[in-house]
Amino acid sequence: MPMPRRARTALAVLLLFAASPAFAAAASASAYDALAAAEARVAAIGFRLTTANADWCPVRQPQFGWIWGDPRLYTADRRAEALRAYGAADPDHAFVAAFAPGSPAAAGIAIGAPVTAIADTPVPDGAGEHPFARITAIETSLAARPVNEPLALQFGAARVATLVPVPGCASDFRVEANAKAGAVADGRLVLVNQGLVDFAADDQELAAAIAHELAHNILRHRARLDAAGVDRGLGKQFGRSARLFKQTEVEADRLSVWLLAGAGYDPAAAARFWTRFGQRKGRPLFQAGTHPNWRDRVAALETEAAAVAAARAAGRPLRPPLIDAPPPLE
Numbered sequence: 001m002p003m004p005r006r007a008r009t010a011l012a013v014l015l016l017f018a019a020s021p022a023f024a025a026a027a028s029a030s031a032y033d034a035l036a037a038a039e040a041r042v043a044a045i046g047f048r049l050t051t052a053n054a055d056w057c058p059v060r061q062p063q064f065g066w067i068w069g070d071p072r073l074y075t076a077d078r079r080a081e082a083l084r085a086y087g088a089a090d091p092d093h094a095f096v097a098a099f100a101p102g103s104p105a106a107a108g109i110a111i112g113a114p115v116t117a118i119a120d121t122p123v124p125d126g127a128g129e130h131p132f133a134r135i136t137a138i139e140t141s142l143a144a145r146p147v148n149e150p151l152a153l154q155f156g157a158a159r160v161a162t163l164v165p166v167p168g169c170a171s172d173f174r175v176e177a178n179a180k181a182g183a184v185a186d187g188r189l190v191l192v193n194q195g196l197v198d199f200a201a202d203d204q205e206l207a208a209a210i211a212h213e214l215a216h217n218i219l220r221h222r223a224r225l226d227a228a229g230v231d232r233g234l235g236k237q238f239g240r241s242a243r244l245f246k247q248t249e250v251e252a253d254r255l256s257v258w259l260l261a262g263a264g265y266d267p268a269a270a271a272r273f274w275t276r277f278g279q280r281k282g283r284p285l286f287q288a289g290t291h292p293n294w295r296d297r298v299a300a301l302e303t304e305a306a307a308v309a310a311a312r313a314a315g316r317p318l319r320p321p322l323i324d325a326p327p328p329l330e
């Protein structure tokens with residue numbers, strides 16, 4: 001999928017600078033600063049969506065409001081530049097790359113400080129593992145803890161911070177340095193491309209895109225599609241597999257509007273985002289099988305936003321669809 005225009009312009013500027021060795025370092029540093037800024041926005045939106053909607057979610061986890069970082073994510077020649085964007089001086093230890101304002105992480109953590117122990121257990125050095133393995137292990141073990149249990153983190157040799165988490169819908173968040181306007185949800189993680197953060201007109205639209213991915217996780221779409229035996233290869237575009245993928249897209253769209261409402265975002269932001277996303281230049285032509293037509297999506301999102309407005313006007317508590325008993329995938 002080609003990049004949105006703004007990302008293309010930014011890339012052209014970077015290439016221009018990169019052609020001159022004197023500017024190469026400065027241009028790279030600013031690219032990592034932009035990534036760190038995108039992570040801060042996604043951390044804030046993810047924390048708000050998961051914690052405000054916690055009572056609706058069938059599976060919950062402690063939320064701290066952070067996104068993790070790891071020096072191992074960067075190739076050796078870029079590592080020092082990348083770590084500068086986080087103020088991280090230690091090349092060996094995982095660190096918190098971003099946190100939501102007002103979150104538990106914001107109460108005791110410095111961005112980029114080396115995390116040496118979690119709950120009295122030393123953080124392994126991660127040597128020889130896939131670059132993402134260490135922070136995936138950290139996120140997974142923390143998600144399994146009781147939702148309210150205080151957590152001690154040790155930084156460097158001595159400093160310890162104790163954080164009290166907030167119960168939230170189960171999901172962690174990350175940003176990938178990828179210019180394509182996309183995102184994925186694998187059941188436990190919402191991975192947002194930097195290109196999608198750039199594409200969103202504002203935080204309301206970005207929240208709409210993230211709420212769609214979070215809805216996939218809440219509705220356990222990845223596991224349920226796998227259990228239904230769908231074809232994730234070329235056959236995805238056809239027949240039963242395509243129909244089931246499309247069903248999960250429709251469900252995620254519907255729930256996303258209620259997640260926005262529950263977190264105090266504008267429920268109409270979903271229709272705004274998916275209209276612009278559907279109309280963007282260079283959108284792929286090959287999702288016809290697995291994704292509804294964007295005009296149908298927007299119409300359904302507007303119907304859902306109207307249902308939220310009707311419930312509010314009548315003074316009824318909001319009750320999101322699907323979340324308690326999603327229809328079977330068959």
Ligand SMILES: [Zn+2]
Nearest residue numbers: 212216249252
């Ligand atoms: Zn989707």
